[in-house]
Amino acid sequence: MAVSPVLKSPLSKSLKVALIQLKAGADKSANLAKVTKFIDEAIATSTIGSLDLVMLPECFNSPYAVDQFRNYAELIPSGETTSVLSELAKKHKVYIIGGSIPELDPEAGNKIFNTSLTFAPSGDIIAKHRKAHLFDIDIPGGITFQESVTLTGGDKATVFKLGDFGNVGLGICYDIRFPELAQIASRSPHNSFAMFYPGAFNTTTGPLHWHLLARSRAVDNELYTVLCSPARDVEGGGYQAYGHSLVVDPYGKVIAEAGEGEEIVFAELDKELIPKAREGIPVHYQRRFDIYEDFVGKGNAKVSDL
Numbered sequence: 001m002a003v004s005p006v007l008k009s010p011l012s013k014s015l016k017v018a019l020i021q022l023k024a025g026a027d028k029s030a031n032l033a034k035v036t037k038f039i040d041e042a043i044a045t046s047t048i049g050s051l052d053l054v055m056l057p058e059c060f061n062s063p064y065a066v067d068q069f070r071n072y073a074e075l076i077p078s079g080e081t082t083s084v085l086s087e088l089a090k091k092h093k094v095y096i097i098g099g100s101i102p103e104l105d106p107e108a109g110n111k112i113f114n115t116s117l118t119f120a121p122s123g124d125i126i127a128k129h130r131k132a133h134l135f136d137i138d139i140p141g142g143i144t145f146q147e148s149v150t151l152t153g154g155d156k157a158t159v160f161k162l163g164d165f166g167n168v169g170l171g172i173c174y175d176i177r178f179p180e181l182a183q184i185a186s187r188s189p190h191n192s193f194a195m196f197y198p199g200a201f202n203t204t205t206g207p208l209h210w211h212l213l214a215r216s217r218a219v220d221n222e223l224y225t226v227l228c229s230p231a232r233d234v235e236g237g238g239y240q241a242y243g244h245s246l247v248v249d250p251y252g253k254v255i256a257e258a259g260e261g262e263e264i265v266f267a268e269l270d271k272e273l274i275p276k277a278r279e280g281i282p283v284h285y286q287r288r289f290d291i292y293e294d295f296v297g298k299g300n301a302k303v304s305d306l
């Protein structure tokens with residue numbers, strides 16, 4: 001079996017990121033004011049030097065509740081949240097992975113999607129991912145949640161170019177349970193160095209699977225996984241997010257992690273670690289497509305082009 005040569009990245013820069021773990025309330029304007037304050041603070045207090053990217057959690061401008069999504073849904077790109085994030089990216093000259101918001105799409109029969117936008121330092125939108133796998137679960141004595149009551153799933157994997165840093169993939173929360181999105185992003189022709197997942201796991205499935213899934217996607221694909229959660233909101237009641245926003249390196253090691261409350265976490269993603277991990281443990285090049293099917297790059301993987 002042929003082993004492909006290790007791909008050395010021509011772009012050796014590391015990516016300095018801040019994860020904003022905050023809790024959202026019922027007041028959208030207050031949520032957006034809080035996002036602005038936290039992003040300003042991340043830029044001003046970074047412990048790792050000048051930041052390249054700031055990331056927000058899933059549903060940061062609305063309660064995470066099936067019966068509320070339509071009330072908070074916005075048009076993209078003309079909605080209020082899109083313009084606030086675009087201005088913040090421009091003001092601070094950073095990339096922003098804008099967690100996710102409920103999106104109203106009149107062209108799709110007014111359906112609602114759970115959508116994540118990424119902004120370049122110019123303020124332009126460079127990626128849009130609609131949560132592909134909806135969170136419909138029922139754990140007796142644990143949690144019941146049915147996103148599909150009001151949301152529609154997206155129909156594409158999302159991979160995009162983060163400027164000079166190279167390609168990255170984007171999924172939302174429950175999407176992390178489906179290894180295929182990270183596989184598509186990590187493998188040729190995309191060769192991404194990181195997967196980003198804004199996510200709001202809960203106090204039942206968080207302790208069970210949050211770290212396990214982040215580390216699994218990282219080890220399977222030998223890339224960074226970056227997960228940003230809302231903070232726990234005990235006083236507010238409602239959906240209790242797990243917290244523990246984290247960054248996992250291509251060996252599966254957790255290199256940064258938040259607690260449960262509101263917090264900013266900083267981490268540096270050293271891209272040189274990707275070829276090192278893939279050279280040392282070359283699973284990336286040892287796949288046996290003679291005994292199982294390769295679905296990536298075979299024309300049936302749909303990748304978003306905005």
Ligand SMILES: O=C(O)CCC(=O)C(=O)O
Nearest residue numbers: 135173174200201202205
């Ligand atoms: O997969 C899980 O356990 C949690 C998923 C979730 O909370 C979500 O998709 O919003």
